[in-house]
Amino acid sequence: MSDVLLSVENFSGAFRAADGRLTPVLHDVNFALRTGAITAVVGETGSGKSLTALSILGIQPATFVRTSGRILFEGRDLLTLGATALRAIRGRRISMVFQDARAAMNPVFTVGQQLAEVFRLQHGGSRDAAMAKAIDALRRVSIPEPERRARQYPHEFSGGMAQRAMIAMAALICRPTLLILDEPTTGLDVTIQSEIMELIVELGRSAGLTACLITHDLGVVAETCDAVVVMNAGRVVETGTAEAIFTAPQHAYTRKLLAASLLVPA
Amino acid sequence: MPLALMILRRLFWIIPVALGVVTITFFAARVFTGDPTELYTPPEATDELRAQIRERLGLADPLWVQYGKYLSDLLRGDFGMSFTTGLNVGADLSDRLPATLELGLVGMVFGVLAGVPLGVIAAVNRERWPDFLVRGVTLGGMALPQFWIGLVLIWIFFVTLGWLPGPVGRLPIGVNPPPLLTGFLLIDTALAGDGEKFRLALRQLALPALTLGLTTLAPVARVTRASMVEALQSDYIRTAIAMGHGRRVVWFRYCLRNALLPVVTLIGGVAGHVFGGAVLLESIFGWPGLGQYALQAIERSDFAALQGFVIYASLLYVLAFLAVDVLYMLIDPRMRTP
Numbered sequence: 001m002s003d004v005l006l007s008v009e010n011f012s013g014a015f016r017a018a019d020g021r022l023t024p025v026l027h028d029v030n031f032a033l034r035t036g037a038i039t040a041v042v043g044e045t046g047s048g049k050s051l052t053a054l055s056i057l058g059i060q061p062a063t064f065v066r067t068s069g070r071i072l073f074e075g076r077d078l079l080t081l082g083a084t085a086l087r088a089i090r091g092r093r094i095s096m097v098f099q100d101a102r103a104a105m106n107p108v109f110t111v112g113q114q115l116a117e118v119f120r121l122q123h124g125g126s127r128d129a130a131m132a133k134a135i136d137a138l139r140r141v142s143i144p145e146p147e148r149r150a151r152q153y154p155h156e157f158s159g160g161m162a163q164r165a166m167i168a169m170a171a172l173i174c175r176p177t178l179l180i181l182d183e184p185t186t187g188l189d190v191t192i193q194s195e196i197m198e199l200i201v202e203l204g205r206s207a208g209l210t211a212c213l214i215t216h217d218l219g220v221v222a223e224t225c226d227a228v229v230v231m232n233a234g235r236v237v238e239t240g241t242a243e244a245i246f247t248a249p250q251h252a253y254t255r256k257l258l259a260a261s262l263l264v265p266a
Numbered sequence: 267m268p269l270a271l272m273i274l275r276r277l278f279w280i281i282p283v284a285l286g287v288v289t290i291t292f293f294a295a296r297v298f299t300g301d302p303t304e305l306y307t308p309p310e311a312t313d314e315l316r317a318q319i320r321e322r323l324g325l326a327d328p329l330w331v332q333y334g335k336y337l338s339d340l341l342r343g344d345f346g347m348s349f350t351t352g353l354n355v356g357a358d359l360s361d362r363l364p365a366t367l368e369l370g371l372v373g374m375v376f377g378v379l380a381g382v383p384l385g386v387i388a389a390v391n392r393e394r395w396p397d398f399l400v401r402g403v404t405l406g407g408m409a410l411p412q413f414w415i416g417l418v419l420i421w422i423f424f425v426t427l428g429w430l431p432g433p434v435g436r437l438p439i440g441v442n443p444p445p446l447l448t449g450f451l452l453i454d455t456a457l458a459g460d461g462e463k464f465r466l467a468l469r470q471l472a473l474p475a476l477t478l479g480l481t482t483l484a485p486v487a488r489v490t491r492a493s494m495v496e497a498l499q500s501d502y503i504r505t506a507i508a509m510g511h512g513r514r515v516v517w518f519r520y521c522l523r524n525a526l527l528p529v530v531t532l533i534g535g536v537a538g539h540v541f542g543g544a545v546l547l548e549s550i551f552g553w554p555g556l557g558q559y560a561l562q563a564i565e566r567s568d569f570a571a572l573q574g575f576v577i578y579a580s581l582l583y584v585l586a587f588l589a590v591d592v593l594y595m596l597i598d599p600r601m602r603t604p
Contacts, residue, residue, distance in 0.1 A: 059508055087510050087512060089510075090508055091508065092510060095509070096505075096508045098504070098505060098508075105505065106505075106506065106524070107598065107600060108523050108597065108598055108599060118509045118511075122510065153599040155599070166505075170509075174510075
């Protein structure tokens with residue numbers, strides 16, 4: 001298919017213990033992200049969804065090794081790219097929003113500084129211009145008083161505000177083709193969760209972003225996503241459109257997830 | 267401004283700390299060493315002469331009277347007279363302080379400037395050969411006593427190779443010091459425009475400073491490594507990499523500053539030791555600093571000198587840890603919001 005932006009093909013991997021023994025954790029993972037769509041990868045903790053996402057950017061834990069498969073992005077296998085080629089893709093082409101944004105931002109630099117430095121890294125320009133872009137990005141994710149907030153440090157942000165700033169950095173400062181969101185709403189209050197999801201959908205639509213949402217929360221998925229990939233114990237058990245997954249789940253595990261999420265009367 | 271307030275409050279605390287330290291030293295020295303009159307009296311002296319000398323040394327009064335007199339003198343900035351040098355202890359201390367500070371500063375700056383990058387190199391090459399090398403060398407640097415390292419360096423660079431001068435103090439024997447301005451020979455010779463003496467002083471300083479530097483480098487590199495390894499695994503470093511920052515920027519800009527806090531604490535403690543006079547080091551190199559002065563004061567029950575040194579050393583510790591806390595606040599914004 002020509003409108004596939006990224007495809008994970010037969011991807012398997014394992015954790016290498018100190019004594020060299022391998023513990024397989026990903027088994028033949030296959031899925032594709034269509035251009036312009038929001039695809040959800042859902043599954044319980046430990047299902048391998050985050051590990052797969054981190055592998056796309058080459059930031060998986062050092063003990064994780066690929067045993068087979070490839071990840072194709074615009075025709076190139078990301079898993080075989082060298083450090084320089086990978087750096088050219090990180091942030092610029094594929095960017096990522098992490099869980100727990102307060103911890104994901106550097107505690108000793110102001111939020112504005114961090115955004116501005118990423119902007120200069122990718123688009124160049126003066127410090128002042130970059131800071132102006134940073135403040136502008138904070139404003140666009142509805143952070144009140146962005147000039148003042150830009151001068152604050154991550155620990156002075158609430159979890160929800162920090163996640164907005166993280167999204168501003170990954171989506172607006174980086175302006176990537178593909179945005180991966182790894183459990184972006186986990187740990188936030190329910191009301192804040194829905195605000196953050198609205199923001200993500202809005203930004204995705206307005207910027208024509210392709211997004212991959214990693215989550216264990218099916219409630220989030222139902223309202224926002226176009227396609228769904230269900231993972232369990234390192235395997236993809238079912239893929240389909242959101243509508244198909246929610247109305248006619250094929251796999252027993254998917255049905256169990258749906259029942260547990262209280263979305264559908266069991 | 268909370269920073270200025272904190273500094274003021276901590277400086278105020280120097281007073282009770284110094285008072286406590288003086289009191290303990292005053293009584294401990296007298297209780298444990300006994301009457302020093304004998305040390306300063308010829309064996310054949312008569313009892314009258316003995317009593318006279320005791321009177322002269324200020325040891326005839328009851329202990330608490332001596333204590334009261336010492337404190338009131340101290341309040342007027344008078345540290346009392348040294349039994350051995352016959353000079354005011356304040357003058358003695360300020361005479362020797364520059365020697366200790368010059369050696370300490372040069373040695374520590376070298377140790378920190380070499381130790382921090384070595385720690386970073388070890389951390390980013392974790393479990394590979396640069397890491398093993400740094401860890402091996404620094405383990406040696408921590409396990410071997412400072413005086414032994416000093417002796418080995420003297421053996422290598424003076425005795426065997428003859429590249430550097432022997433351990434005879436701050437200038438070669440027979441060379442007159444430059445006009446006294448700061449007491450720092452490197453600065454004073456430079457100000458006097460005396461290039462030859464500057465070179466001589468630098469050569470004398472090289473070995474003791476290298477010894478001190480090596481023993482500072484070892485713990486600094488190890489703490490930097492440990493703290494960098496931890497910071498490298500943090501979420502914010504993963505973010506920096508995901509945003510496309512290069513390795514060096516990630517290591518030295520985003521990671522190192524987070525990893526510096528334990529290093530700063532360590533340096534504060536080391537500074538306390540070093541500027542308090544590295545006794546053995548100064549002895550080996552014939553360095554006329556505070557360490558030698560304190561050692562002599564202990565050997566000869568030179569009460570005023572010993573107390574003066576202890577007051578100075580305690581002030582130094584308080585200031586060193588104050589500097590550590592100020593650096594904490596500068597490095598980590600989370601320390602600024604109480």
